[in-house]
Amino acid sequence: MIQKIAAYCRISVDEEKDSENTSIENQKSIISDHIEKYFPNSIVEYYEDRDRSGYTFEQREGYQEMRKGLMSGQYDILIIKDFSRFSRRNSRGLAELEDLRDNGVRIISINDNVDYPKDDDWLQIQFRFLMNEMPVTDTSKKVRKVVENRQKDGKWICSVPYGYTMTDSKAMKFEINEKQAEVVRMIYDMYLSGMGYKSIARKLTEMNIPTARQDEIVRRETMGKTTRLKSSNCWSIVSVSEILRNDFYIGTLRQHKFSRKKINGSSMPLPESEHIVIENFHTPIISVNVFEQVQQQLEIRSRSNYRGIKKYRTDYTGFLLCGDCGMPMSSMSRPDLAPAYRCSTYTKHGKSHCTSHHIRIDRLDSILKKCIVKLRDNSVLIAEKLDKLLAEQQKTNTSADTSETINRQITQLKSELTAATTQRIRDIMANPTQEELINETYDNIISEHSKKIDGLNAQLELMSKRDKAVSSTNKAAATTANILNGILEKERLDKVDIGNIVESISVYDDHVEVKLLADIDAIINAESELSLLQNSIGTSFDECVTVISEGDPLEIYTSADGEVIFKKYSAINEMANSASQVAEVMTRLANCPTVVFDRDHVVAVAGVQKKEFSERRVSRALEEYLESRKNYIRSSSADAKVFPVEGVDQAALACSPILASGDVTGAVAFLAPNDSAIANEVQQNLIQAAAQFLGKQIED
Helix, strand or coil, X not given: CCCEEEEEEECCCCCCCXXXXXXXXXXXXXXXXXXXXXXXXXXXXXXXXXXXXXXCCCCCHHHHHHHHHHHCCCCCEEEECCHHHHCCCHHHHHXXXXXXXXXXXXXXXXXXXXXXXXXXXXXXXXXXXHHHHHHHHHHHHHHHHHHHHHHHCCCCCCCCCCCEEEEECCCXXXXXXXXXXXXXXXXXXXXXXXXXXXXXXXXXXXCCCCCHHHHHHHHHHHCCCCCCCCCCCCCCHHHHHHHHHCHHHHCCEEECCEEECCCCCCXXXXXXXXXXXXXXXXXXXXXXXXXXXXXXXXXXXXXXXXXXXXXXXXXXXXXXXXXXXXXXXXXXXXXXXXXXXXXXXXXXXXXXXXXXXXXXXXXXXXXXXXXXXXXXXXXXXXXHHHHHHHHHHHHHXXXXXXXXXXXXXXXXXXXXXXXXXXXXXXXXXXXHHHHHHHHXXXXXXXXXXXXXXXXXXXXXXXXXXXXXXXXXXXXXXXXXXXXXXXXXCCCCCCHHXXXXXXXXXXXXXXXXXXXXXXXXXXXXXXXXXXXXXXXXXXXXXXXXXXXXXXXXXXXXXXXCCCCEEEEECCHHHHCHHHHHHHHHHHHHHHCCCEEEECCCEEEEEECCCHHHHCCCEECHHHHHHHHHCXXXXXXXXXCCCCCCECCCCCCEEEEEEEXXXXXXXXXXXXXXXXXXXXXXXXXXHHXXXXXXXXXXXXXX
């Protein structure tokens, strides 16, 4: 019978097209030779995808076209050079493979020596896919780490907002666009004058001011570049809102605002606490005072259902309440009367329901200005006292208290820890009969050093929190004083000024009660706060207590006579059959003995006598690698040997911890076939693949 074959070739975006091993031509040659040898009279059609990632199927046009033929029965066999050309995503690749199998397609992977489902070794196929996914996820992690480090150094800027122009995209250099900067300042001024998003957007459109997209199109065309960008001449509410909320305009670089959980997934916003923020990074367009006033107004207007500027003065609307009935007070909008407010219940229903509680705006202004004077004086007092306290603190600090000295101490202790660990191994090898005494001695040394390191790290954290708190309070006090001075210079208070300090004002017949915002009230009562702050700044951190909770889960049983029995739980033990299968497959693929452990004992072995290894304990050397979550790879004959099984004189070639839901649950080890053996690249990849596979099995 003549076989109808679909042959598929793919090359990734990160692979050289002329590479000897991965080029399309090389793949076709390998497939052609295989077909000529095993299917000489077949009908073959080749499909290919160039510059396409193996992580998804949807973006591969060649594969999608071939898939239609495979699913419709047009082809009997799919042949590929190896599974890495088919897919580099474990879950999607396996699911796609099963879909093709269920549709009657036979899949041959030449270099993997797999003919599926004719030779159904599903576990081996799973390992192949897991290994193929590792380079993709590893590269993704490396790229993400590089980006994060560049962000921390202030080097990663993808684009700049309206008001700035990128002058060198490679060096990430930018400068203020003065024409756009004037528009940004205008937007801030209009908002503080009482206009809302919609009014500002309409005003900018009426003034025929080009939008950001229009300016960008003109800029590219001026540089002789073609562009597919399209634009509207109307300003949007969203554009105005983003400009008003973006702290880039005060010289702050804020990065790491989004995260992508999957390689090709959508970006998710991160909380502000995780943002990477560098203040005073570049030249600002807006002053800090103006920006802070706008942010306060944004919050206030969102609470008070702000509806824009009114014909008559209504600055206190939304803040005034009747002290008796609790209803809002309404503005008396008459040109023949002085601006005033009275109870809305009285206005609607008369004195049978409430009294007028009439109050003039000039009296309200006078009351608030007295509060503002007190606020201003106390803000200045806070700033002065904080400056004095910080100066005294710097004088009294000895070199032993500085963060630089503490960091040096931590580095020294870590170096001593490393040396102690190395020396322990040497001492045990030189005096094997004294192993228990040597271990006890070094355990005490390592424990003591670890506690010192934890204490010093805690001290650094406390010092950092203290310094940040003092600096933040000092900055807030200075900023508040500047804002309040600006308010006092005005002839009358406006809605922005009121919203900056007042939460509500209750008007009674004989008195007025002003409820200030929580942070403003704290400044009014700053004297007691300052004494507490001074005590905090003067506190030394000579002692630190750290509580550490650790240990394996326990299962609790009761015997027939009522005795309570505690037994360590082992997730690996619960899946001993899978562990044995993994050990068998890994032994064949890696060509060396394999041992699977839980946290305490050997669970499964392959390639060696099981009686010799069964139920033996994890060695102390392997325990140290598990505790530090590190892989052991013997890549040179000069590397120190690790004997993973207690009481068995056979060294490890490679070891990898098994992680499930973030916890270490065991380990996989390859045993060296001889004393001079070192781990090759395939074995190094396989040991990690095996550990990852078992970890996923436990989580599922």
